[in-house]
Amino acid sequence: MDDKQSSTFVKLVMERCHGSQDKGYRAKLRKGENPNTEYYCWDILSSYVNLEYPDDRRVYALIGADIANRDVTVDGEYGLGEALAMAYQDHEHSKDDTGPGGARLRRLLACQNRKDLLLVLPSLLHLLRSKGITINHSRLLEEVFWFDREDSRERTRSLWAKQFYHDWRGES
Template identity: 35%
Template sequence: MADENKQKEPSLVANIFARCKNDKGFAATLKRADNPDTAYQAWEILAAFKVPLDVDSKRLPHALVFAAIARSSKEKDGNLGLGAALSNAYQDDGGKDSDAAKAKLRRILACDNVIEVCQVLRPILQLICSRGVGISFEKLLKDLKFFNPEKTLACWAQDFFGSISKEKEES
């Protein structure tokens, strides 16, 4: 069962990227999936991917990630975790030392459940995508689907504060 879940996200995320690239109507509908006022318009798509529409903790992570993919200017999934992506979005302002980036991270870390974190992440993902940062939507979807406040948030914080040193090691 765990192997099935590991293989499900890459193909799901790749499928969403491919469909958004080839079908602008599909992408336009998905862009509305994370907005509480228009989310119902994307339910047909979510249901087609077997996302339970009546369970917020399962629907909202998919809606958030699918909408972010549809808004993204990327043609394929990135490789950065959420923390590193947030830090890189503020690279011009000092990355992990940026007060604005730290404030956004603190707001994420204050979340208690997946529903709240999805609400908080919506504008943050829009910022990350608008700056062309290559976030891994596959990893983000896994993190949200199996959200554990202590482990997931600690991982994101470590990713944020450790992201600069990882980049320097790779260069």
Template identity: 35%
Template sequence: MSTEGRGTTTLSRDERFVEAILQRCAENKGLAARLRRADNPATEYQSWDVLGSLGIDLERDYQRLPFVTVAAAIAKSKAEANGKLALGRAIASCYEEGRESSQAKARLRRLLACDELGEVCRVLRPILTLIDSKVGQPLDFVRLLRQLRNFPFHAQSIKAQWAQEFYGQPAEPIAGGET
């Protein structure tokens, strides 16, 4: 978050989006149900009214896909607030052995093998569902959204962040924004 001269707090676009989705899901269960289906390409269009009203460019995949993916994850998680858990750490937390789990490592490797944003979002769908079912705390959706939005421009850096989060090393700031 950044602070302007008069002591007021200004949220980033990512923070405003996450807050708006959290609030709308809490207030409107029908909208939350439509957003839960947003990560399926066949039913994604059901989320476009919400995304469009929040200023998301629906025609450009690199703009739309990060927001669709995070909105669906928020709606599925039924989170009441943005969490603090980073994606890499959340993947490790899904298994008893943590980062030593061969299944956790396989999921991370599959994610790290992605080269395009569309592929990352497709691979993330089942991972986010797994995280929601196995981990008792919400993801840092703002951080994930920022990472996905920056993926087309800084793919290697974003993948390195996910690996660092998974293996427990301190994460570096996200390219183009704060952590």
């Protein structure tokens, strides 16, 4: 998978869910959030990913479901670490280890493979949706898709930590 493929997937899903008001398409994708009902969106996913690989399929289903559950027409600008920091910016201990943001980040960084990450992400994406924080779905799709490769996993985890601990307003 390359950057263009992830961008194309995100763009087309956003157009189809929100541009054409295709409620059936959007409803199918929403089912992708739950592994037990994910098969409802396989006809959509089959154009982008080999359905025989459950982890690859799960990544696309989760990102597609998050897009379908939001009212956005363009991809967001924030990385996962930035978005998590923004979700807890008003909390007293937002960036230290005693705060809920730090605990969520530690759980995210503790993931050793894509399976672990796919267990943690749904609740995190739900939190970000509930706070109205838009994320860059194309970037997240790439990061999660390649998370099983050690070099990519380490790069991604360090990026998320850097984004979280760097003040999103531009201050350190």
